[in-house]
Amino acid sequence: MSTSCGSLKVCLCLALALLGIGSSVRAEDVKVEATLVWGTNEDPGKFKDLKPVNPELGKRLQYFKWKHYLEINRKTVALQQGKENTIQISKECKLILTYQGNSMFRVQLFGKGERVSDRIQKITLGEKPAVFGGDDKNDTAWFIFVTRLPVK
Amino acid sequence: MNAETQLKVQALVDGELPPNEAAQVEALLAGDAGARQLAASLKATRDALRDNEPPLAVPESREFYWSKIAREIERLEAQNAQPVPTPWLRWARRWLLPVGGVAVLAGLLAMLSASRTPALSANSSRMMPGTISFYLQDEDVTIVWIETGVNSGFTDASPDGSVAVE
Numbered sequence: 001m002s003t004s005c006g007s008l009k010v011c012l013c014l015a016l017a018l019l020g021i022g023s024s025v026r027a028e029d030v031k032v033e034a035t036l037v038w039g040t041n042e043d044p045g046k047f048k049d050l051k052p053v054n055p056e057l058g059k060r061l062q063y064f065k066w067k068h069y070l071e072i073n074r075k076t077v078a079l080q081q082g083k084e085n086t087i088q089i090s091k092e093c094k095l096i097l098t099y100q101g102n103s104m105f106r107v108q109l110f111g112k113g114e115r116v117s118d119r120i121q122k123i124t125l126g127e128k129p130a131v132f133g134g135d136d137k138n139d140t141a142w143f144i145f146v147t148r149l150p151v152k
Numbered sequence: 153m154n155a156e157t158q159l160k161v162q163a164l165v166d167g168e169l170p171p172n173e174a175a176q177v178e179a180l181l182a183g184d185a186g187a188r189q190l191a192a193s194l195k196a197t198r199d200a201l202r203d204n205e206p207p208l209a210v211p212e213s214r215e216f217y218w219s220k221i222a223r224e225i226e227r228l229e230a231q232n233a234q235p236v237p238t239p240w241l242r243w244a245r246r247w248l249l250p251v252g253g254v255a256v257l258a259g260l261l262a263m264l265s266a267s268r269t270p271a272l273s274a275n276s277s278r279m280m281p282g283t284i285s286f287y288l289q290d291e292d293v294t295i296v297w298i299e300t301g302v303n304s305g306f307t308d309a310s311p312d313g314s315v316a317v318e
Contacts, residue, residue, distance in 0.1 A: 060291045109298065116298050117283055134298040 028081050030099050031149040032123070036073040036089045039066035039133075039141040057145050060131060066141060076149065079105075089144065097146070105130065107146055123148045153186050161187055165194040 037053050039061065044052065050070035052058070061069050075087050079099040087095045092113075098106040103124050109117040109132055121130045123146060130146040153161075157180065163169045164177045181187050282299030 060288065060293055060295075063288060117296060119296060121294070128293050131293055131295040132298060133295060 028099075028101065029078055029151055030081075031076065031078050031151045032097060032105070033074060033076045033145075033147045033149050034087045034089055034095055034097075035071060035145040035147065036093075037061070037143040037145065038070050038072050038136070039064060039068070039143060040070065041065075041067050041139070044068045044070060057129070057147075060129075060145075061143065064133075064141065069143070078151070095144065095146070103148075105146070107132075109144070121146075125150060153184065153190070157187065158190060161191050162194055165191055165198060 035053070035057060037057065038050070044050070047070060050072060053061070053069040053071045058069050073089055075089065077085050077087055077097070079085050079097055081099050081101050084096050084098045087097065089095055093109070093111045096106075096108040096110070100106060100120070103122050105121055105123050107117070107119050107121055107130055108115055116134075117132060119130070122128070123130050125148045129148075131143065132146075133141055133143040136142050160169070160173070160177050161181070164174055164181075169177060181191055283296060284299075285294055285296045287294050
């Protein structure tokens with residue numbers, strides 16, 4: 001009898017310990033920033049409301065044909081592991097971000113209600129952002145950077 | 153006089169030494185005034201305790217006294233003893249609890265591994281038509297290019313090149 005009670009206590013302790021571990025894993029929160037960038041060859045002076053993109057992001061676009069990269073929108077969001085979070089990055093486009101743990105993110109892009117990309121990507125703090133892009137009207141292009149920010 | 157000699161003197165006073173050792177210590181006492189003084193002091197203490205200790209008589213007989221202790225021990229043991237479980241309860245304790253514990257652990261481990269394992273592998277892409285990705289080695293970054301056509305609406309660009317910002 002004392003043996004079975006002892007095994008029960010051990011099982012309960014292990015279960016509680018694992019519950020503790022599990023809750024601490026699930027409690028991991030991250031912060032990301034989504035930046036919508038427009039690539040154009042036109043004079044940026046024509047677009048007073050738009051500012052040049054952050055140089056850190058801009059250097060990753062130097063291989064593309066456009067001369068100017070302007071920031072259209074930027075949004076920061078805190079993600080809880082396992083929970084989807086929607087970022088409306090422009091009037092008709094949105095991202096759905098899901099943090100899966102271990103710096104892995106699921107990034108879904110929607111344009112005009114249609115999902116155009118669904119990707120699992122590693123995004124590490126201060127290093128590699130996730131970068132998406134595509135053609136736009138009048139020989140321009142759009143880019144979306146998903147960058148990880150430190151959680152304060 | 154060292155500690156060992158003091159212990160031997162004490163053992164002599166208490167009558168605990170074998171005859172040959174007792175003779176040696178007595179010879180030591182004959183030649184050592186300090187040892188003699190210690191022996192005298194110990195004897196005086198022993199005599200004082202022996203002669204002045206008040207006698208303590210147990211009110212009951214020895215057998216009755218010990219039987220009371222035995223009965224008290226039995227009573228406490230009976231009080232602490234748990235009821236004998238039924239066969240079903242014994243079976244449940246023996247099998248259901250450990251198996252249930254293992255099942256709970258397995259479930260928790262499965263939940264943990266599921267929450268840690270991404271649905272797709274690293275940097276994988278569900279094959280969306282018109283999606284290509286390329287790696288920029290110098291920048292150590294992968295860019296996903298999506299052939300959405302110019303009407304994707306991402307920048308809400310108007311035909312004249314102006315951008316409608318929210």
